[in-house]
Amino acid sequence: MQIARQVPAGDGLVIELGGGTGTVTQALLESGVTPERLIVVERAPAFVHHLRNRFPDVPVVHGDAARLAHFLPPDVRIDAIVSCLPLRSLPRHETAVIVEQWHQVLGENGVVIQFTYDIRPLRYIAAYHPDFVICSSRIVWANAPPARVVTTCKRATVASDRPVGAGHQHSRSAVEIKSRSQS
Numbered sequence: 411m412q413i414a415r416q417v418p419a420g421d422g423l424v425i426e427l428g429g430g431t432g433t434v435t436q437a438l439l440e441s442g443v444t445p446e447r448l449i450v451v452e453r454a455p456a457f458v459h460h461l462r463n464r465f466p467d468v469p470v471v472h473g474d475a476a477r478l479a480h481f482l483p484p485d486v487r488i489d490a491i492v493s494c495l496p497l498r499s500l501p502r503h504e505t506a507v508i509v510e511q512w513h514q515v516l517g518e519n520g521v522v523i524q525f526t527y528d529i530r531p532l533r534y535i536a537a538y539h540p541d542f543v544i545c546s547s548r549i550v551w552a553n554a555p556p557a558r559v560v561t562t563c564k565r566a567t568v569a570s571d572r573p574v575g576a577g578h579q580h581s582r583s584a585v586e587i588k589s590r591s592q593s
């Protein structure tokens with residue numbers, strides 16, 4: 411799956427937002443992202459239940475992406491945020507809060523990978539924060555239905571404004587404690 415190929419190699423965490431039925435979770439695992447490196451955040455209790463059954467080794471946080479920083483201990487490095495959130499249909503202020511969270515938790519060289527079945531050009535992640543810039547945007551025609559995958563990076567110029575947790579190794583146990591406490 412295209413979305414999984416965009417995830418940078420490394421040992422920083424990969425956060426999937428809006429895990430739903432687990433199609434993207436499965437693709438991430440199949441592409442080599444280990445369960446220890448992955449955290450899935452999902453707001454709907456039924457999907458949380460389903461995801462925990464389907465992927466017993468993957469921490470699944472029952473929570474809202476708008477509070478992402480709250481779920482993570484301060485010493486984690488986030489390499490990638492994989493979002494399947496329906497951002498285009500959310501109220502603007504909700505999207506603004508979510509994008510601000512991404513900026514807060516993402517490591518310096520981290521990326522946000524947004525997946526959407528709405529294949530119109532998508533510029534709003536970058537439009538919501540001056541430190542984000544679109545690195546790639548492509549339609550995956552082989553997907554059924556076709557989908558757009560947009561990768562957004564942090565501008566290199568923000569080195570002085572170091573995000574929370576950047577440059578540290580993650581603590582698996584701390585992540586587990588946080589993830590359990592959310593539901």
Ligand SMILES: C[S@@+](CC[C@H](N)C(=O)[O-])C[C@H]1O[C@@H](n2cnc3c(N)ncnc32)[C@H](O)[C@@H]1O
Nearest residue numbers: 428429430431432433434452453454474475494
């Ligand atoms: C397009 S669907 C998920 C697609 C998913 N990749 C799948 O395979 O099913 C979007 C998901 O985002 C979840 N969601 C929507 N808003 C959310 C939010 N603010 N925080 C966390 N999850 C959210 C929904 O409950 C839904 O499961």
